[in-house]
Amino acid sequence: MSDDPVKSLIEELGAQLSQKEHSDVVLNNGKGKQFLIAPSEFCEIKQTESPRKIAFVDGGDGPLEESPNYLITINRVYYSLFQGKKRIKPKENPRVQFFSYVTSNIETVDGKKNVSYNTRLFPHSSEDKKYLPLESDLTSNTESTSVLQGARLNSLGRRFAEWQLAIHVVESELSAGDMLVVDGSLQTNFKNEIKYAKRLYDLAMKKGVIICGLAKTSRLITESGDPLLARVAEIAEDVSFGKWHVKIAEEVSSDDRGFMMAVKFHEKSRFVFRFEILREQFEAMNEEEINSVLDSLAQNSQDVAMIGYPYGAIDADRFAQVRMDELNMYKGFILSEMLKRPEWKRLQKYSASLSAHDVLNGVTS
Known part of the structure; x- marks a missing residue:
């Protein structure tokens, strides 16, 4: 072993990862069929006339x-509408904004301490209110003693609002044959989330709107432990066409309603994405219809900002994200309002219990 620990680490890890035999099927928790990932299984995405x-x-x-x-x-x-490269003006304001707070309540049940979380939502405007989920659906419980830690509660209200907005978009903006693409997979993670997802899926199937999920990243691995999308990209080096899709699994987990593929939307792109179509809809499609869905996204994936990734998704991310300068501005609004109220002189000490690390970083960075 070298005296240089970094050199030794990289050398040993590289050797260990390189010596594995490949098993090119996804490691999953679902009951559906998995598909062998091989060059012969890749299908070209062919251009269509009408995206x-x-x-x-x-x-x-x-x-x-x-x-x-x-x-x-x-x-x-936020939602955006496109057809190929063409932006379509939405019928209503496409952006919904709201504030929320989550509080914890501790109860003793059968001798055990249970922590429940309650969420309240405050829409930015009266128009935004109709797109918000029910507050009662955002309650959750845990036996963990780390209150408000590790439960991803900061994204809970937003996640449910995404489903609610998606339902509105299918209702008012889309028709049979149109597509709705959510950020990420069609998997549900939170209590009560399946209720909103099911409402969306049932409405979409009734109207003939195709529900898809597009994930920028994936932690899925193959049965031999390789990162799934990286291994797909490696296998694709032996594929002759530049835009393609390959089937991965009918179901990767019991709480995911999507039929999963890996896709590449532009021949010059460096990126391979996880892509899902609502399983019931995928199984009813023929190859021509599947190609039409994928090429509609490929025709929207030609912007140099991130070639191979749909511009509509870039646009939605841009207008949905809360930027750091905005965050600081709203923090100022919150602090200003707190300073007007005497009870917050005491309550602000609660948040100070989490601020020491930030102060230390400011001193030592």
Whole structure:
């Protein structure tokens, strides 16, 4: 072993990762069929004459004030409409914004301490209110003693609002044959989330709107432990066409309703993405219809800002995210309002219990 620990680490890890035999199927927790990933299984995405109309839905959030027993967040959800490269003007304001707070309540049940989280939502305008989820659906419980830690509560309200906005978009903006693309997979992670997802899926199937999920990143691995998308890209080096899709699995987990593929939308792109179509809809499609869905996205994926990634998704991300300068501005609004109220002189000490690390970073960085 070298005296240089970094050299030794990289040398040993590289050797260990390189010596694996490949098993090119996804490692999954679902019950559906997995597909062998091989060059012969890749299908070319062929250009079509008339791309489908696509709605892209995304959301963003940012913490404004937090302590071990409360969290204040700003949330934003947004949708954009495109057909090929052409932007389509939405019928209504496409951006919804709201503030939220989460508080914790501790109860003893059968001798155990249970922590429940309750969320309140405050729409930016009266028009935004109709797109918000029910507050009662955002309650959650845990036996963890780390209150407001590790539960991803900061994104809970925003995530549910994305589903609610998607339902509105399918209702008012899309018709049979159109597509709705959500950011990420079609997997549900939170209590009560499946209720909103099911409402969206049922409505979409009734109207004939195709529901898709496009994930920028993936932590999925193959059965031999290789990163799935990186391994797909490696196998694709032996494929002769530049735009393609390959089937991965009918179901990767029991809480994911999507049929999963890996896709590449532009021959000059460096990126391979996880892409899903609602399983019931995918199974009813023929190859021509699948190609039409994928080429509609490929025709929207030619912007040099991130070639190979749909511009509609870039646009949705841009207008949904809460930027750092905005976050600081809203933090100022929150602090200003707190200073007007005498009870917050005491309550601000609660948030101070989480601020020492930030202060230390400011001193030592």
